[in-house]
Amino acid sequence: MRETGGDQVEEAVAGCVAALRPTVARDWAEVRAGGLDWNCHETAVHVADDLLAYAANLAGRAQDAYVPFELKLDDGTDNSGLLHVIETTGALLAAAVRTAPPGVRAFHPYPFRSADRTGFAAMGIAEVLLHTHDMAAGLDIAYRPSEELAASVLEVLFPHVQPGPTPWATLLWATGRGELPGRAPVTGWRWHNNLVIAADRLDLVGIRPAEARDLRLGGDGGFEWTEGGPYEGTRDAAGFLLKAYEGGVHRPEFGVFALVRREDGRAVGGMGFHAAPDEEGRVEIGYDLTEPARGHGYATEALRALAGWALSRLDVTSLFATVEPGNAPSQAVLTRAGFTRVSEDGEGPAFELRTAR
Template sequence: MSGSADETRPRSRPRTHPPAREPVTADDLDRAIRLAVDVLRRVPSSAWAERAGSLEWDRWETAEHLADDLFAYAAQLGPRTPPSDREVPFVWTARRPGGPANVVHADREAGPDGLLEVLEASGALLAAMVRTAAPDVRAHHVFGASDPEGFAAMGIVETLVHTDDLTRGLGLGWDPPAGLCARVLARLFRSAPAGTDPWPTLLWATGRAELPGRPRLTAWRWHGTPF
């Protein structure tokens, strides 16, 4: 038989690896919540009843929705066997037609300070679950079953983007750290353009802004499934 053993042995396909990236952590989530609450404390009391950015909800409703998102992500990681095909079956209710359907509602009599306390508490629940859940845990999300890191990244995106909704038009200077934005882009928005500033890119990826040469998205999603 002519030829070497190497020539007759089936050739294996080269392995592919995900691009190198920095992981998203519970500390990142803590930082995002802390920065958001700090700037939201500067929202005038009268502005909480006004519409939040381009959303159909007012600022109070939007902050409740954000707190509810963080709570719901924590809840998904909570059961001993997280649900793989549905959300944990809490009852979500809206306070008015067209308003957000939430489990979490803040007591209006507690005012904006109470609302932000609810937001901080929900964020702390998610950060605690991200720290304590095993890395191989997977739980359902409509954008792909995800791991604790993925839920941390989702919580950060919700926090950064909805804080932009909440502060838009108020001149409060919301400009999240570039590294934080870059890490969640790399984790959840794998087709986002490279070489652009991370914060404007995150706003573009979530349908809230244009980028040079890229119109504002009319539909968008992230990909929570681990690499």
């Protein structure tokens, strides 16, 4: 699959510079940037500052806060120099993204206090696209990025937003900058990096819509799998995730996770929720492992971590799972993870784990 990465960061920055260069003789400080409170000069500095901050956090593996420095222009820097700064900070982010290993995560506050290289690339692209739009509106010039870039931002950072007629129009609407037929105006928004839940030997890595699409179509979803992976259950779950995303009902934290072994970065299976919790706080889970990964306790370990995360939430009161009648190993996984057998029907025994609240 095509990963959102350094090439896309550079493409976004090149489009920004090409759009704004014809206006460098104007006084950007005297022009408000679209609907922002900033002028165009302040907005351009903000773009460069964010690109540098994202590069620094990812390259420096920041864990609890932004790396403690900020961009400061030399006195007398003109608009041409400012565009050069944007080009340079964009190149730094692209380099940081290209050199970061897949599993590395660094600090970003929204919403789970970390992002991986794909998330940082998408955030940089989003800053460039959206704020170039703002500046272009203030300067009354044409600007329209590629639909592919806008789509990559939506699928990485806005998995909770239903796709619209075109990605660029949808991204503008999702960030309060435009309208979409049949949808209410957006007055407040945050982007949404994927959730990672740590277990003892594994990380449960939230699968994004683009990754789910690739898995459903027979790809690897951007993960390096152990032999035989991904298993068919993970591909089916990816299809359900994609259907929920396209239908506008996907809640990313209640999606599907790849089980990534920390020692070698290989995915050994998939685990996740069939949907968001119902009105009573009840949510169904499912899981599978590649054949070489079975018998090592990975499923039990991952299920305990996922259950602990879910039951710590106020909107979840119980987890349940159904198992095929002859699948004794899966039934043992549920029992070891603390689930209790509560019923049995034609589909097989059902197990439940309830919160202590």
